[in-house]
Amino acid sequence: MTRAWRSRGGGVRRAEGSAARRGERSGSGPEAGCQRAGDAAAWLDLVMTLMRTPEEERRAVREELESHLAERVRDLVLGGESEGEATARAIGELGDAARLARRFDEAIEPSKRRFAMQVAAMCLAGTAVLFSGIAVVSIGARGSAGEVAGAARGEGGPSAVVARERPAVEGGARSGAAAGPGVPSSRFVAPEGPAEQLLATTTAGRAGEVTLGELLARLEGTPRKVLVRWDRFESVGVRRDEVVRVAEAGATVGSVLRELALEMGPNAPAVGEREGVLVVAPRSFLDKLEQDLVVYDLSGLAAQHGGEVGSSVEQICTLVTTLAEPEVWADNGGDGARLTRYEGRVFVTAPPRVHARVAWVLGELSRGAAVGPVGGAAAGVAAR
Amino acid sequence: MFPRDAQRDSARLVVLSLLAEAPRYGYLLTKEAAARSEDRVRLTPGLLYPLLRELEAEGLISSSWEEVRAAGSPGEQQGRRRKWYRLSAKGRRNLAKAVETHRLYRRIIDAFIGAGDGHGRGREATP
Numbered sequence: 001m002t003r004a005w006r007s008r009g010g011g012v013r014r015a016e017g018s019a020a021r022r023g024e025r026s027g028s029g030p031e032a033g034c035q036r037a038g039d040a041a042a043w044l045d046l047v048m049t050l051m052r053t054p055e056e057e058r059r060a061v062r063e064e065l066e067s068h069l070a071e072r073v074r075d076l077v078l079g080g081e082s083e084g085e086a087t088a089r090a091i092g093e094l095g096d097a098a099r100l101a102r103r104f105d106e107a108i109e110p111s112k113r114r115f116a117m118q119v120a121a122m123c124l125a126g127t128a129v130l131f132s133g134i135a136v137v138s139i140g141a142r143g144s145a146g147e148v149a150g151a152a153r154g155e156g157g158p159s160a161v162v163a164r165e166r167p168a169v170e171g172g173a174r175s176g177a178a179a180g181p182g183v184p185s186s187r188f189v190a191p192e193g194p195a196e197q198l199l200a201t202t203t204a205g206r207a208g209e210v211t212l213g214e215l216l217a218r219l220e221g222t223p224r225k226v227l228v229r230w231d232r233f234e235s236v237g238v239r240r241d242e243v244v245r246v247a248e249a250g251a252t253v254g255s256v257l258r259e260l261a262l263e264m265g266p267n268a269p270a271v272g273e274r275e276g277v278l279v280v281a282p283r284s285f286l287d288k289l290e291q292d293l294v295v296y297d298l299s300g301l302a303a304q305h306g307g308e309v310g311s312s313v314e315q316i317c318t319l320v321t322t323l324a325e326p327e328v329w330a331d332n333g334g335d336g337a338r339l340t341r342y343e344g345r346v347f348v349t350a351p352p353r354v355h356a357r358v359a360w361v362l363g364e365l366s367r368g369a370a371v372g373p374v375g376g377a378a379a380g381v382a383a384r
Numbered sequence: 385m386f387p388r389d390a391q392r393d394s395a396r397l398v399v400l401s402l403l404a405e406a407p408r409y410g411y412l413l414t415k416e417a418a419a420r421s422e423d424r425v426r427l428t429p430g431l432l433y434p435l436l437r438e439l440e441a442e443g444l445i446s447s448s449w450e451e452v453r454a455a456g457s458p459g460e461q462q463g464r465r466r467k468w469y470r471l472s473a474k475g476r477r478n479l480a481k482a483v484e485t486h487r488l489y490r491r492i493i494d495a496f497i498g499a500g501d502g503h504g505r506g507r508e509a510t511p
Contacts (some may be wrong), residue, residue, distance in 0.1 A: 026468060060467075063436075063465055063467075064410060064433060064467050065429070065433065066464070067409075067410075067411070067452070067464055067465065067466050067467070068410055068411050068429055068433070070464060072411065093428060093429060094429045095428065095429070095430035096430070099430065100429075100433075100434070102432045103430065103431075103434035104434050104437060106434065107434040107435070107437035107438040108437055108441065225467065251424040338447070369492070
């Protein structure tokens with residue numbers, strides 16, 4: 001991805017240079033003016049394509065740059081330049097499209113992360129307050145601390161309704177308690193299927209350096225039917241003789257691959273299950289192979305959080321794309337998951353592992369909202 | 385000419401100072417900065433617009449859109465919108481601190497290089 005970015009950036013600079021040169025040579029007359037206006041639109045299209053921020057942000061940036069270009073061109077024309085020359089110069093002053101897109105990303109992304117962290121902190125604090133509220137209100141109503149604890153675990157009362165309405169993701173996530181003293185909390189535990197079991201039980205051999213081919217051959221040596229898709233690895237530039245480090249003797253293949261994922265990102269080897277066969281391939285390939293479309297109805301949940309439903313849905317979406325495998329979302333520049341908002345509903349196309357996390361995040365949010373003392377009906381988190 | 389960070393810090397101060405006087409939009413900021421510095425300070429679009437985003441995200445400035453009426457001159461289109469920026473209370477406090485820091489820095493440096501003359505020390509050692 002980094003290489004593609006750089007290469008695209010280089011191409012952009014060359015294109016700009018030639019546009020500016022063309023402007024100097026033949027930048028007069030109405031035809032040249034149209035040509036330059038087309039150049040401006042194409043240049044803006046390019047910046048928008050290179051930006052990795054959400055669509056709404058990109059639209060605002062484009063509108064502002066268009067406005068800047070229009071004013072700059074007007075001033076230059078009033079100063080005696082032809083419209084063609086003025087447009088070419090104004091575009092040239094905006095600089096390298098790739099660099100500009102990156103600067104916008106850098107300026108916008110940290111704020112988005114900060115915002116998401118604030119939302120997460122508020123939700124966490126809200127959940128804690130709600131849980132403490134339940135203890136008081138429910139004890140008063142039912143007179144049994146045991147019942148209250150049961151409700152909080154999803155064994156009865158409104159929270160059980162929420163649990164039933166959670167997305168039916170195959171091999172769904174389990175929540176594990178990770179509470180400190182007096183602080184209700186839960187922890188996402190990834191669902192374990194045959195692939196995870198295989199990775200957790202196959203050892204990587206002695207400590208030191210091995211090739212990727214040798215490491216993955218250990219999976220093929222198990223009783224399970226395993227297919228390593230070398231064609232897919234080669235298509236993303238990953239070779240069998242890539243050197244992989246096994247940190248300690250007895251480490252599992254799963255732990256080695258987790259470390260490798262930090263270096264290789266979406267090209268790192270991962271294991272998925274296809275018709276009873278465990279397929280080892282680049283993570284990005286498996287993600288595209290296993291796309292599920294799930295619709296999540298967030299209207300109830302958004303209404304519970306107060307304020308405008310649209311803005312709450314937006315906040316929830318930000319929370320989801322920040323917490324659930326952030327690198328895969330198209331909103332964050334990835335290509336493994338896509339999220340489309342429609343009124344109170346969100347259509348998510350993503351692999352099951354991502355859906356499992358999305359469901360957990362929404363489940364945690366809806367649990368707090370639905371069980372709260374003021375919440376009547378359960379918050380709607382419906383799937384499929 | 386300047387290292388990028390220094391350039392950005394200076395641009396930050398310039399933009400916040402200009403917005404402390406009155407609300408302005410991006411292109412107006414570039415023109416004002418150039419005019420006041422005899423064209424020495426150039427807030428290029430590649431520097432300015434991401435910076436405005438950053439300042440807005442930090443809550444130092446706020447923005448609003450204004451519909452631009454057709455003026456009949458080339459490049460002016462009906463329906464185009466301009467984004468106006470104004471300094472927030474937080475931005476004003478931040479600017480006051482930045483100005484104070486800048487003045488302190490200048491005093492310290494002036495003590496070594498001399499204020500105003502551009503040559504040698506402020507207080508020349510007498511033989």
